[in-house]
Structures are given as C-alpha cells and as structure tokens.
Amino acid sequence: MIRAERIEKYYAQPSQNRIQVISPTDLSIIPGEILALLGPSGSGKSTMLRMLSGLSRPSAGQVFWHEKPIGDAEINVSIVFQSFALFPWLTVLENVEAPLKARGVDPETRRERSLNMLTTVGLEGFQAAYPKELSGGMRQRVGFARALVVEPEVLFMDEPFSALDVLTAENLRSELLELWSNKTMPTRAVFIVTHNIEEAVLLADRIIVLGRNPGHIRTDFKVQLQHPRDRKSEPFTNLVDYIYKVLTRPEIAAAAPDQTTGKPVRDQRQMHYQMLPHARPGGVAGLLELLIDKGGRDDIYRLADDLAFEIDDLLPIVDAAQILGFLKIEEGDASITPKGSDFGNSEILRQKEIFREAALENVLLLRQIRRAIETKSDNTVPEEFFLDMLDEQFSAEESQRQVETAVNWGRYAELFDFDAARRRFTLPEAEQEEAEAADAEDAE
Numbered sequence: 001m002i003r004a005e006r007i008e009k010y011y012a013q014p015s016q017n018r019i020q021v022i023s024p025t026d027l028s029i030i031p032g033e034i035l036a037l038l039g040p041s042g043s044g045k046s047t048m049l050r051m052l053s054g055l056s057r058p059s060a061g062q063v064f065w066h067e068k069p070i071g072d073a074e075i076n077v078s079i080v081f082q083s084f085a086l087f088p089w090l091t092v093l094e095n096v097e098a099p100l101k102a103r104g105v106d107p108e109t110r111r112e113r114s115l116n117m118l119t120t121v122g123l124e125g126f127q128a129a130y131p132k133e134l135s136g137g138m139r140q141r142v143g144f145a146r147a148l149v150v151e152p153e154v155l156f157m158d159e160p161f162s163a164l165d166v167l168t169a170e171n172l173r174s175e176l177l178e179l180w181s182n183k184t185m186p187t188r189a190v191f192i193v194t195h196n197i198e199e200a201v202l203l204a205d206r207i208i209v210l211g212r213n214p215g216h217i218r219t220d221f222k223v224q225l226q227h228p229r230d231r232k233s234e235p236f237t238n239l240v241d242y243i244y245k246v247l248t249r250p251e252i253a254a255a256a257p258d259q260t261t262g263k264p265v266r267d268q269r270q271m272h273y274q275m276l277p278h279a280r281p282g283g284v285a286g287l288l289e290l291l292i293d294k295g296g297r298d299d300i301y302r303l304a305d306d307l308a309f310e311i312d313d314l315l316p317i318v319d320a321a322q323i324l325g326f327l328k329i330e331e332g333d334a335s336i337t338p339k340g341s342d343f344g345n346s347e348i349l350r351q352k353e354i355f356r357e358a359a360l361e362n363v364l365l366l367r368q369i370r371r372a373i374e375t376k377s378d379n380t381v382p383e384e385f386f387l388d389m390l391d392e393q394f395s396a397e398e399s400q401r402q403v404e405t406a407v408n409w410g411r412y413a414e415l416f417d418f419d420a421a422r423r424r425f426t427l428p429e430a431e432q433e434e435a436e437a438a439d440a441e442d443a444e
Ligand SMILES: Nc1ncnc2c1ncn2[C@@H]1O[C@H](COP(=O)(O)OP(=O)(O)OP(=O)(O)O)[C@@H](O)[C@H]1O
Pocket: 011, 019, 021, 039, 040, 041, 042, 043, 044, 045, 046, 047, 048, 195
C-alpha cells in the first residue's frame, strides 16, 4: 500500500554541512499487518512516520501510495499522536467530526458516523464533554475515534500509549487489538512507532528496529506468535531479548530467534567494529554498584525509573557493561556476571585492572590502539590512522565519537593516553616515564 524507495532525510545547516537524519531506506507497508517501528531516541522514528504518511517529504528518494507517487495520489491515512492533539475548544463529538468536516461530509452523516465511532471506542455518552474534562486514557480514545472515523486504509500511530499510565495503556492496547482482529476497525494496515519493546512484541506482525547516526534499519522480521500473546512465554521473552540485543549490541545480534525453538534463523552482515556506546567507565561502575545493591539483577526499565533516568540514557551504560562482560541481559533484566561483581566490589586500582583486562579482551578498537602504540618504535600513533578505518563503517562524526569514547576508556584503563595537541595516541604517562628511564639507563 505504501512503499518507500531509498528515502532519506537531511537538514541543511548554516555551515553548508547537512545533518543526515535518515540514510537511504527502503520500507513497505502491506495490507493485513501491524508494523511496529522501534528504535532509540533520535533514530528517526517520527521522521520516518512523517515521510511515510505524507506529512513531510523525503529529502531524496520517493514514497509511493498504491504505486503512485504520494504527492500525486489521494491518500487515505490517519495519525494518532502521543500528545492526543485534540482541539481543546471543541467537544468530543466535534473533535471526532472535524476530519469528516474537512473532507466535506454532510452534517447528518458525519454526526452519525462520529457517534457510532464513539460507541466503538467506548465513549458513548461523552459526546458533549470537552477534552479537559477527560482522563488521559479517554482523551486518547477520542484520538482513536477521530483517526478511525475517516476509515483510513493505513492508521499511523506515534507512541500512542506513552503518555498514559501502565494500566490504561494496557487496556487500550488490548482494545485496539480486539478492534483490529475482529475487523471492527476499518483499516487495512497499522504502523506504530514505539519505544517500548514489549509493546511491539505484543502488538506487531512485523517489527523494524532502527539504529541511529544516521537512522537506518538494523533488523526487520516477522512476529509469528499467536494472539493473545503471553508476555511470560519463552518465544515472547526470546524476542524481547533479541530486540534488546539489536538495540544495544547490533554486531552480535546476528539473527532473529526462531519463534518456536529460539534458534537463530538467518544471518545478517557482521560488523567489523562494534559500536562503542558513549558511556563513561565511572557510569559503568555506578551501574554495577547499584545492581549489586539490588541483589545482582533488576529490570532495566525499573532501574531507569528508580534512577529517574530516561531509558535511552541508561542503555549506553548497560550496553558498555555488556560489551565488557560485566552484565548480561536476560528477559529484559540486567543481571551481573561474576566479573561484573568483582569489578563493582573492588577498590579503584583493582577496578582499573579488571576494566583493562575486559577492554582488551572484548573491545577490538582498544586492543588495536594498544597494539599499534606498542609496535611503533616511538610508541605513538596518529588518531587519523584509526579514523580512516572507522570511517569505513561509521559516519565521520560517529567515527570521531568512537575515538573519543576509546580515549575515555583507554585513559581510565591506563591502556594509552592521547596527546590532543598532536592528535596522537601515546603510552600512558606512567609507562612513558618508565620507557624514558630505561632509555636513559641504556644510554649510560
Ligand atoms: N528540523 C530539524 N533540523 C535538524 N535536525 C532535526 C530536525 N528535526 C529532527 N531532527 C533530528 O532528527 C533526528 C530524528 O528525530 P526523530 O524525532 O525522528 O527521532 P525519534 O526516533 O522519533 O526520536 P524520539 O523517540 O526521541 O521521538 C533527531 O536527532 C533530531 O534531532
């Protein structure tokens, strides 16, 4: 129904550089499917929704509606927003009628259709109320009614449940699924943008996970679990785990699990360098200490809540700890490994030692930098050398950030130092002094 061909989005900058938000991407929305788009904050989920729904134009590439360029076609889609986006000065009924009015439907028909739709979404009797008199859940019901009343072929939803409390969100999700599966909803496909992995696995027939810098598809797979889906079943938790992995460590999440046996089913391109999360070693130590306090295991979302962190701020730290082998993600829980608890329980010098060993064992870039400076007779290597290799895989800005993170980790672990004036990696100061002393001795 909707097909995007190599769509991109970039924004011009005064400096003439441009910010690339989405790299060339192909994506199709097909009938009969609930498609969920997951991804970390800033990966371009909303941007993608806006381009696919015709709200904004791609900077390059094209979107087709039933194989016609979307700008030339008469499209029939609706969007439900996280913020409900109701008109506060209109009653519930007038809000639902608004899109029909815009389409020139006569007053009698639009009133009848809107009242029917209000009944469908459980708002019978509330037609004369104003949005401010309603709870969040009821306001979003109005949002759904307004979207569905035009009988859209494709229903777009941008984080529709995120502004609601857990229970209300769960109720609305089940009701939406019911309307969808018993075909009360006059819609042929649903496209939902979400942050919430479980929500995606609960609702979707297909899940696409975006990575960022710039936004690109990391994985695209079908969810074959029967409805109603059991959050506690093994295939469900396997899928949730797999998506966590794709989000936090794309290079190891090679394939989606088989949804009956849990085995990987297909290979994806293996990356050479893993993407280092931009987290500080001190943050990793803090996270591990906290986990030790909580008995060694906790749900990541709960942890983020307890810390009053956004999940997106916590994920890089979790990711770093995972890369270093200090914790594992199991069924959405972070659980500390023996090495992680050794690290979390040690004093600072020992922590640096453990971090050094873990970094050399698990992080290719750090291992390469260390080896290169050991190999060179003057024990220094230009930053450029590594940027060149990283550029093969990351954008120029991301390569620079990868080097910055490597410097941060390498300094902490006393693996190497960085001379910012000369843009060169060097031996750590203590080792430089030792090397100079040895040279002086030789000279004597
Ligand atoms: N007008 C603009 N100019 C420059 N950059 C922009 C503009 N609009 C959006 N961006 C950038 O595009 C990127 C993607 O934004 P988008 O809102 O699509 O991401 P998202 O995945 O939906 O994030 P979130 O989950 O936080 O809503 C972000 O880094 C954002 O800063």
